[in-house]
Every structure is written in C-alpha cells, then in structure tokens.
Amino acid sequence: MRICYLDAFSGISGDMTVGALADAGADSEALLAGLQSLETGATFRFEKTKRRGVAATKFHVEGGETRRHRHLSHILTMIRRAALPDRVKGNAEAVFTRLGEAEAAVHGVPIEKVHFHEVGAVDSIADIVGACLGFDLVGAEAIQSSPLNVGSGTVLTEHGVLPVPAPATAALLRGKPIYSRGPEKELTTPTGAALAATLAESFGALPPMRITASGYGAGGQDFTEQANVLRVIVGEASGAEEATTVTVIEANIDDSTPEVLGYALDRLMEAGALDASLSPLIMKKNRPGTLLRAIANTERREEVAQVVFEETSTLGVRMYQAERRVLARRFVEVETAYGKIRIKVSDAGNFAPEYEDCRKAALASGVPLQRVLSEAAYCYLKNT
Secondary structure (H helix, E strand, C coil), X not given: CEEEEEECECECXXXXXXXXXXXXXXXXXHHHHHHHCCCCCEEEEEEEEEXXXXXXXXXXXXXXXXXXXXXXXXXXXXXXXXXXXXXXXXXXXXXXXXXXXXXXXXXXCCHHHCCECHHHCHHHHHHHHHXXXXXXXXXXXXXXXXXXXXXXXXXXXXXXXXXXXXXXXXXXXXXCCEECCCCCCEXXXXXXXXXXXXXXXXXXXCCCEEEEEEEEEECCCCCCCCCCXXXXXXXXXXXXXXXXXXXXXXXXXXXXXXXXXHHHHHHHHHCCCCEEEEXXXXXXXXXXXXXXXXXXXXXXXXXXXXXXXHHCXXXXXXXXXXXXXXXXXXXXEEEEXXXXXXXXXXXXXCXXXXXXXXXXXXXXXXXXXXXXXXXXXXXXXXXX
C-alpha cells in the first residue's frame, strides 16, 4: 500500500500541502490543468524557495474572481463541473462538507446557510482541490498524519481577532492530537485542518515504510525558530507496525469492587482499547488500591477515557503518549485432532496458538485446554 505521511511539525495549510505534494513529485502540469478546469479566472504557479535553509516549493494563486462569500452548494457545483478524476472530486467535496459542518457549528446556523468567507475565496478553493489532486497524482492509497502543531497567539479574520486555533480549526480537530510550539502564529489553518481531519486515516508517529519520495511545501513566512514548511513523505508500507504512537490512560482506584473493575476491562476492550490491565498498588493513607491502565490509538483516546469515567468511580485520569512497537504477524491454520486451529506467527518466527480457537476446541472435545494448545503447537512445527 502506498502511504502519504503529513509531517506537520510547523503546522499545515492548504497551499503548503499543494506545494509539498508538487515537491514530492506530483505532476505540476497536471495539477495546474486540473485547477484551471475550475474556471475561477485565477492563475496558478509554483515557486522554488527556501525556509530556514530548507529547499521547498511555494504554491501561488493569483487573480481570479473577487467574490469571497459562497455557499457550500456553489463550491460543490464548481468541483463537480471541473475536469478532475472522480476520486479527487469525492475527496474535495468531503473536505468542504467537513469544513461546512465546522463553520455551521461555530456560527450556530444550518450548513446550507453557511457563508464561506476566507475558505470560499478562490485561493482556498484551489488549495483544497489542488491538495486532493496532488494526493491522487502521487498515488496515495492511504494518508496518515503526525500530531498537528497549531501554533499560538491570535489571528485576524473577517470575524475580528480570534485566538489560535481559530474556532473552526478547533472544531475540525476535535479528537485529533494537537500541540503548540514555535512562533506565536497561526500554523494550522482551517483549510489545512479540514484536509488532515477528513483525509488522514490516523494521527501518530511516522508509519513503517520504504520511502520513495519526500517534499516540502513552503508557508508564507520565514520564521526564525523553525523552517515554516510542511513535509510529506511518500512510500510503500513495509508490512510491520514497528513503531506507532499510542495514548496510555491510567487511574488509581481505591473504592471500586473487583466485579466493577473486571467489567470495566471488558468495556474498555469493546471501546477499542488495544490493551487494558489491573495492577495492585498501595495508595495514599496506606490504602490498598488498583491501577487501571488502558492503551489506545491516539484517535480513540477520548472514547476510552470516557469508558473509564462511566464504568469506575475515579474522578480523574492521566493521559500520556508512548511509543508502541509491534512485529508484523499473520495467521496460519493447522489441522489438529481437535479440529482446525489458527496459529499466530510473527516475522521473527515466534508463534502461538490462537487462544479462542483452542478454548472452543477444548470445550467441544472435553479435553484440557493445555492439551489442545500443545497439540496445535506440535502440528504447526511438524508442518514448518
């Protein structure tokens, strides 16, 4: 699978995304032709530049219609009439719809009544459509992203001076991992947030891949603290999840029963936790208690944390990021005296009979579980 990873260490905007994809090898002529088919009257060009010594590509939109206020339906009509691949049209429509939902929530109006201001301008339409076309041109089958650096301070908008992240940006990134580092500037714009929130399948560490291309898209300013660029990395998935970023959710509990805590573990796994455990500990005032720990993908952390609050007596949880390393694995089915059993096999050669298969076989045959486990392991080794 071909992955495009968004490394937003200095934030993300629409023009940075288009520039980065062109820098990574997206056909610039095809990009320009696709954008011209929107018939906005604007001209588009790419400029080779540098940000803090890093060579990057800057995407420019010049001229075009002066009309700035558009409804979502107007923008979707422009996209559907353009000479673009269906996948690009679908992604662009999804991004604008997501943006419209965020604007509607911020202003408290139905989505069909939302007036797109900054994001309805020609440059923002070109940024979003150009980014979707760029992803298609680099052959991205999956898009993943780092946590987003949103910046800090304030930003001047048509609604006046607003704090960073702007309300629409904050709404778009609800449940996504963000942080603030560097200059007091808006580093992640609503268009950039909409692209990442809509198209990225996950947010976390760089996925395991064999890199085939990388590119840098330049932002409008050159900061002293860091290179104002978005990096995209394109490559083929290596098949192993060697390193992923996960969130650890913990709580010390001294006033719940074993039945409640055992039930909470089941609920946590059902909610999407990668793992959940209970450990005994001595708490303040020398009280015996329990450490409840759950591990979740970053995008599922809020759901998992909510289950902890719902199913236990704790009034607070600790949440922090950790790196998780996992070997690639596959299943091999073996025929045993007790029926077919799946064997989990890692790339390193380690293996283990699948517990649920062995449990069911043991109950069905009336033999001890340990005997089924041993039989499954023997049959696997005999056939390898």
